[in-house]
Amino acid sequence: MFLDLLISGLLAGSLYALVALGMVVIFKATDVVNFAQGEMVMAGGYLGYLFRNVLAWTWTTTILAVLACSLVLGLLLERVANRPLMRAQSFTVIVASIALGIILRNIARVIWTDEVYALAPVLSGQPVARLAGVRLTAQNLFVLLSAVALVAALYGFFQTKLGKAMRAVQQNRTGAELVGIELPAIFALTWGISALLAGAAGFLLAPLVGVSPAMGWIAVKAFVAAIIGGFSSIPGTIVGGFVVGVVENLAGGYISTAMKDIVTYAILIGVLMVRPHGLLGQGLARRA
Amino acid sequence: MRNVKHVASIVLAVAIALLGSGPGAAAEVGVTDTTVRIGVLTEMTGPFTLFGRGVKDGWTLHIEDVNARGGVHGRKIEMIFGDQQASGAKAIAAAKRLIEVDKVFALAGGGITPATVPVIPLINESKIPFVVTITSNPKLTTPLSRYIFRPSVSPDDVNAQAMVEFAWKAKGLRKIAILSGADEYGKGGADALVARLKAHGTSPVAHETFNIGDTNFNSQVLRLKAAAPDAVLVYGFTKEVAIILRQVRELGLDTTVVLSQGTGGALFVELAKEYAVGAYNVWYTGPAIDAPTTPVTQAFWTKFRNRFPGYPPSVPNIVDMVSYTGAMVFEEALKRAGRELTQDKFIAAMETIKNFDPTGGLTNPISFSPTSHQGAKTVRVYQILAGGKTEFTDFIYTPVD
């Protein structure tokens, strides 16, 4: 059972890591924990459903459209909910992002009701490989490869001029401003990229869990992953995601299934109390 | 100065709070020469709006028909909606408003158990009839309340018994495991499953629970696998169970799966896709699930979609169906009570209804009596086949009272 718990935990964890990626990108550049990240993931799921099931586009067109629309959504949300609050207190920013999540979730509910929608997987769900007792499907592999591709693309982006400007803002906001980097543009870009990552995550997640307004709840696990990575390190966050997946499996398998989620939250609270900058990140300058 | 401000805001608050509440008077009957007023109490907002929508639309669909025909004994039926918001406190508030301010003749609908069950004492105190169309908790009909009727939805204890008997008798399986949701629906079901197994002199070889909203059920599935059961009885709702069945397949848990009515219906079959093939599901309405595959369900489907276009393809579903026929039962009782309408006569009329099947098979025949307010108790089982098809087995369960 241990090996099965481990492998399936890594698979589950890869999804948490993917969702957490977008959170960390935003936090590093803007010092904001985006409590609406889960809803941005949900949006990706609905967009996939809209383009594929309702408009019957091809997979390639659907994927491109989901990514493009997610990017635009991120830009829009940044303009509406982040830009006016650039100089506000953290309390205001937190409450604003919570409110944003509520709004996005309820827009989905008003349009599509609380029903769960089925989005077919891109590749088949038939098992193609076995690792210990775990059957891997083509879709599992597709998800893993896509996640790797997204992380690689992100790092590739960071090497570009624009990407470097983003990293500069992440490291030292005042310094970046002083050398002439336009903060609002970078913030918009950051949210756009984060939304793109979230949308991709939602699209990959949807065939596995169904499309519904409650899809965003997975962000809770992503928060824990990001905390473990200290919100400041992308590799740390990815490791964090795997850790969450494996630990919740092991806790459920060996302690009891009732304790599974309590253990996850206990980790969240524990890490926050002992090392708020994460097990793997460095300390961060916080917004006053 | 500050005290005046405080007092002023308090007075303002109180005034607003009491807006719309007149002096308390003895409850009227909610009946005029031309109308009968009923309050539909269900989840209109909140996380379980899924069910409330079906209650609202199902009742609306039929009541509009009734009114188009001129009503019952010259009285049209007026519906006012109350919102439980998935909370006992808010359900009580909404019920009080319907009873005391809107002065309704009867209540209808019901919603999820943790919100609806706390309303029961208020119903009994106010002596108002309540026709429940979707709440499956046994407490609504046991102990018997003179005022509460449940036409179609079979209570969770009966569903659970059917699941156990199907595995035990029909399939001859003995090593039975339980997987239940950690909400009141799952817990209520699990308790009934365990009780029934105990009546057979045995207990589950494994009993795991899962949290609602979770997406990772690997540890539950693997623990069940370690217990090597012949059958797993799953008591939960569509969203989580669809994911569970996928993980059951991925993690190699090969066993007979029996599902509760929470996953019954066409939506689950569509959502769980190939992972549900071979699973069995209990079902408490007629010999067809809620997909428009038989003439009766097709007729209902067409009528519903004409009235409510623009819904997702999974609607109408069983909630709409039982609410629709529940409204028909309500109309029938109004007819039998006669022109001189009182709540007592309505209750007596309900208790005369026997083998009532107005749609020709959309739901099972409904019978009430002075000692039983549970309209239909028969539970069937269907199997999910490849290609999204379903096939009813021969198994039928009727509890012995």
Place this chain on the structure above:
Amino acid sequence: MTRVGLLLAALLAFVALPFVATNYGLYRLNLMAINLILAGGLDILTGWTGQISLGHAGFAAIGAYASGLAILHLGVPFWLATPLAALFCAAVSLIIGAPALRLSGHYLALATFGFGEVVQLTIVHWESLTNGPRGLAIPAPDLGSVRLDTDRSLYFLIIPVTAVLMRLAWNLSRSGMGLALLSIRMSELGASSVGISLPRYKTLAFAVSAFYAGIAGALFGGMVKFVEPGAFSVAQSILYLTMIAVGGMRSIPGAIIGVVLLTLLPEILRGLQQYMELGYGLLLLTFIIFVPEGIYGRVRRWRSHAFPAPSAARA
């Protein structure tokens, strides 16, 4: 009108009210009063001390279950179970609060969210103690030989308790401690540099707000006579935060406005119910961006512009 005259009139209104209102109106009023207790306590922590809490429904849950279980299993009378449960909440807040007080902003938000979830999950899964998701039926409160099981009798318990607690909160905010809390909110660095002990005051604020939430939870249990874990979710915690953010923090009238508005919002939007949660999210976002001082704060600003006080320092 003299001050005594005003008080007498208020007292008369208070006593006469339940005899002219419906049970439904009284029930609503009682519920609002309970929400006010919780919101008022939360205001001390968030409005005055600037510490965000996304898990306060967890304290209300502890209060409701602790007092309910004490009444059911230990035979403790309601009037004793309630304050004991509230003290228990305060104690719990010390345990989780102490390390959490080093956190701020987002980290505190996440930690308090985690706390609220752990409380809810514990209630759900510790079935032998709490009956899990099926909930607990709680008897109506009895004070000595009097059983309070009508809306009217509950009114006579809940409203005075609310009034006393709110008065105490008001006194606190006007005291030296209130100033200390406010200074912490405005600048932790500044406050500690003038000798205000951050851990001591933050802990106190946390404990007081947890105590208030515990009382609110216990009263809620007694009023509804049924507690179940679903009533104490993160959505509830966010609702309380919304009440004080929209109504106006750091003021009693602000808390009252917030509580009344958000408790009655579903009624105001009757018929448009499917848009209610969306409306509530939009309300929160709009207010937090454009009217961060809340409705009452805006009223205060308008008043001081329209009627400038000769010596503003006195207010």
